[in-house]
Amino acid sequence: MSNANQLAMVKRDTVDIVADKVRQFQERGEIHFPANYSPENAMKSAWLILQNTQDKNYKPVLETCTRDSIANALLDMVVQGLNPSKKQGYFIAYGKSLAFQRSYFGTMTVTKDVTSAEDIDTQIIYEDDQFEFEIVRGRKRVTLHKSDFKNIDDEKIAGAYCTIYWPDDREYTEIMTIKEIRQSWKKSKQNPDKEGSTHNEFPGEMAKRTVINRTCKAYMNTSNDSSLIMKHFNRQDEFIAEAEVEAEIADNANGDIIDVTPDPVIKTSQDTDPNLQQEGPNQDVMDFSDDVPPMKKTSDGPDF
């Protein structure tokens, strides 16, 4: 932003509007924040971070993104009770749309808040580990996981699991094989197969992240909760998918001109007898005119 006035206007159109909206939610009892969460502080942190956030062309997002999308990104953050200064999420611009993208710390925070879970733990399973689990009434439960210091090797990851624990001893576990984990990475826009990608450099950490996200989302979606928080929790994926497509289309669509000019020396099939055509060495590989059978012009045929 070139001057403080403009910045103040963006703030008024986004931060102030979101703060009002959050107050309304609170007054109507639609939302309750954890005791240690201050929406005001989170918004202040977010505003500071936003002023230094740039899009992929190194332009400030407060200049390039729509005010609606900035306000919605802030609202997504606050409703989920997250704070960007604690790395619980990031602001990312997709073209003109700003999205709040939860980090896996953020996903764990929301899951704990919404489900009153006590702990969320995750482990990597290495190839030579002893690992056993049972399935009781459709729920997986890890019964044995013995590892060894010498097993720890990022090139020998067999899988990962994550368990959510509640104070009353309930637990919920998801287990993923490395194949499933890699399959899920393929969906990532960050080019995980590229040499030197974060996924290839730190497969263990990335695998943990993947299984945490899978477990928390799966649990949150099975728990029958249509609250405001769940709406914003689930909005992220859908919104980002939509914004990504919009940005991709804006970048790539309707670019170079492509044209086709009818070949002036083209022989129509009427005056070509395919049997007489010699396939010369200079024949264009894409020239199939020889292959076309002579067109039968019959006087009684329908006239198109």
Next chain:
Amino acid sequence: MIDITCLGSSSAGNAYRITDGHTALLLEAGFPYKSLQRSLEFRMSDIEGCLITHEHSDHSKAAKDVMKAGVNIYTSQGTADALKLSGYRLKVITAHGQFAIGTWTIKPFEIEHDAEEPLGFVLANQAGDKLVFLTDTYYCRYRFVGLTHIMVECNYSLDIINSRVAKGDLHPAQKKRLLRSHFGLEHVKGFLRANDISKVQEIWLLHLSDGNSDAARFKQEIQETTGKLVYVADR
């Protein structure tokens, strides 16, 4: 003068017959061969070539039978491999490699769909007509000059999709797939605005989704955007 006949245009099957009065072509073969024959009134021998955009069965179901009936199939290597097509009736074409069938000169180009090597086609004839055939792509990388006929997919509208997702009639994962595989009304408008359509005589809207579209509304909005004659291909 180009004559376009729609034999079917939906995820249940796609096929179109186009002719310039000299050479008749089949665009797609996405029906069982018998129904294709029936729709063509058993005049398969008129057809001088069949262009297939990609391997999904609603575009390619009858490909092998069409070849057996003596009609050449023109498609990419990726599509041919996915469909396990081979033989002398298969003509492998590549993006930007121009070729001719009868009075038509055809240039294929890459499109954006979740298939092996999908293609779109721009076709010109010696009478000065130029037709673009663009389906199963969520946008088009290219622009075209001097088009007289546009056949373009117009699968869904985002507002219809969003209201169905909100109601729980459409799974969010289906929405995600749609956004990256099919042409939506809003993006079709963008495509039409980006092209010089001054010579366009007809616009055909193809492949409307069963649940996510509204034929009358799409026709009206495209007419308003372009001021052209708009047909919605019969499903």
